[in-house]
Amino acid sequence: MENNSKKIIHKGISASSGKFYGKCLKILSGEHLILQIHISEDEVHHEIEKFENTIYLTKQELESTIQKFSKELKKELVEILSSQILMLEDPIFLQNVKERIQKKLENAPLAVHNTIEEIAERLSSLGDGYLSERAVDIRDIGERIEANLVGKRSDYTFLENLKEEVILVAHVLTPSQIIHLDKNKVKAIATDTGGKTGHMAILAKNYNIPAVVGLIDITEKISEDEYIFIDADEGIIIQNPSLNEIKLFGASSKTDFGDSKFKPKKIAETRDGTRILVKANLESESDCDLALKYGADGIGLYRSESLFLEHPSNNPTEDEQFHAYKKIVEGMKNKPVIIRTFDLGADKFENEKEENPFLGKRGIRYCLQNKNWFKKQLRAILRASVYGELSLMLPMVTSIQEIIETKELLKESKDLLKSANVPYKRVKIGIMVETPAVAISPDVFTKECDFFSIGTNDLLQYTVAVDRNNSVISDLYNPYHISFFRLLVNTIQIAKKQNIPVGICGEIASDTNFTILLIGLGLREFSVSLPLVPKVKKIIQVIEISQAKKLAKEIMKLSEEEKYLEIESYLFNKHLLNNLV
Incomplete structure (x- = not known):
């Protein structure tokens, strides 16, 4: 049944890719109730002893957690917990708590709470995104200590055994x-606070x-048990999505070809x-x-503008860009890496607002109008090229002259x-095919390019003349x-x-319901959201090219006749492939 309520879109920051439609479970607060209890001088020794015993117990808990989850956690995540253990051993922290107990006659839970808040607020007030994220970790270890002091089960324990699938909605x-x-x-997870580089994102x-993080007030906008759609690829939450929208975002559904052990x-x-890349x-x-x-x-697409958007001054230096690109190239261990040059528009810059930035000064247009700024990025890419196989890709290209100017x-x-x-090495130059x-x-354009990569998001919206973020006409944003x-x-x-390599990196590439169709249309290279790499590979390994071509032929015929529901039947019911032999 179609949802007749008004669709509402909440924009945040994509912290971990993927999509899901489901029921919300709200976590209103992770803080413990700390009573303002003061003690007598006779009780000071007992409270300090209680604090010291609790520090030992909390340290044992963390060490046990590291041991329990070490096989499934990355190195950085083990380091998060290890840093909390170091906090428990920090003599300044320990001394500050004891001094509050001795001099201000605060009981142990209150002394811990006030000491932790002083540290966390000091970090948050510095206006640095990284340090603000660390304030969350400081409060986390504080809540562990407080819970053990008051004999309360930590609030994470009820999250260990949930009865149904949920989207967690929380402040943090x-x-x-x-x-x-x-x-x-x-x-899925949606939070008011957080950023791309925080521990929650990791x-x-x-x-x-x-x-999706950084939604500011999503806990106030979403109701308990409400069904919402989270599109973490785009960094958005949608209330009241239409049935067609949910079906379109097929990456949220499981892809199973009968053998669960495959x-x-x-x-x-x-x-x-x-072979499909x-x-x-x-x-x-x-x-x-x-x-x-x-x-x-x-890496078929590294969105380099993330460096710009996350930088405190919105202007990363050449060296900062170089180190980021070098880290990627080295991290991929000689596998090819494509860096898309800054895909930024005037909407990202104060004093340069445009009425319609999607049709304005963005992508390669903006870069070529700010050549010195653009050359910093080009030099950083060239410097990083000596560390692996690196290519650059230009966004929003509409003319050959833009490629020629970039080469100059x-x-x-x-x-x-x-x-x-x-030193530097030769860098291949490709373009996004995202404009008609x-x-x-x-x-x-093949005369000036080394490769193509199809960007389906913009190509579709420019082809059908529909703003894909306009809820009033979203039904016209039709990938069929x-x-x-x-x-x-x-x-x-x-x-x-x-003989120009061509791949696809847009949203449709990451939708597993389109994988077979795209292969049938002739694509042999995909660039998809990280978690979907194994899913797409799984689909590829259980089909034949002849099946994919027959599917594509049937879909093209149905598209000409505008039989979109029948197209969905083919794309979303993969068992029909058995008839395409």
Whole structure:
């Protein structure tokens, strides 16, 4: 049944990719009730002894947790808990608590609470995103100590045995809470606070839980037991999504081809021996180990603008960019890495607002109008190229001249590095095929490009003239439109004819319901959200090219006739593949 309530979209920050539609479980607060209790001087010794015993008990708990979860936690996550143990051993922290007990006659729980709050508030007040995230960790260890002091079970314990699948909605989730989550039941996370680099984001990625953070007041907007849709790829929460929208976001559904014991091989190859590359979209330079863990064939899209958006001054230096790119290239251990140059628009800059930034100064247009700023990025990419196989990709291209101008700037950057005796290697240049200007005439652009990557999000919205974020006409944002399909086919066929590698990195690439269709249309390279790498590889390994081609032929025919419900039947009911032999 179609939901007639008004759709509401809440924009946050994508912390861990994935999508899910389900019921909310709200966690209103992780704080304990600390009573304002003061003691007599005769009780000081007892309270200090009680505090010291609790520190020992809490340290044992943390060490036990590390031992219990060490096999499933990454190195950084073990370090989170290890840093909490160090906090318990910090002589300044211990002395401050004891002094509050001795001099202010506060009982142990109150002394711990006040000491922890002083430290956390000092970190939060510095205006640094990293230190603000650390304040959450400080409060987390404080709550552990307080719970043990008052004999209260920590609030994470009830999250260990949930009765149903839920989306957790909270102001903040601490490392302790996330580590102890029932991973089979918690399907997604949405929080008021947090950022891409915080410990909550790291933990959510480790457990492959879709997470959107930094939503500011989502706990006030969402009701307990309400059903919502979380699209962590885009960093949004949707209230009252339509049935068609939920079906479109098929990546939220499980992909099962009958054999639950089936494990994807490292190499994605169809049953009839066709090799398909499955690369990963990268949001953070710290996620390379996850990409390797999931078996990615490389990085097909690194969104370099994340460096810009997360930087305190919104202007990372050349050296800061170089170190980030170098970390990715080295982290991928000689597997290919594609860095998309800054895909930023005037909407991201104060004093440069535009009425319609999607059709304005964005992507390569903005870069070429700010050449000195752009050359910093080009030099950083060149410097990082000596550490592995690195390519750069230009967004929002509509003319050959934009590629030519970029090559000229690249040459200037090379000359400057050469004069300073800074080494670099040849870097391939590709473009995003995300405008009809390119998709209609890709043969013209092959003369200046080393590769193509199809960006389906913008290509679709520009083709059907629909803002994909406009809820009033969202039903017209139709990925089954025949014109969109024909642009895909045209780009793929011409690229192959001209021997230009062509891949796909947009949202549809990460939707497992489209995987077989895209292979049938001729694609042999995908770049998908990190958690979906093994799912896409699994699909590839149980099909044959002949099946995919027959599916594509049938879908194209139905698209011409605008039989979209029948298309969905084919895409969302994969057992129909048995008839395509």
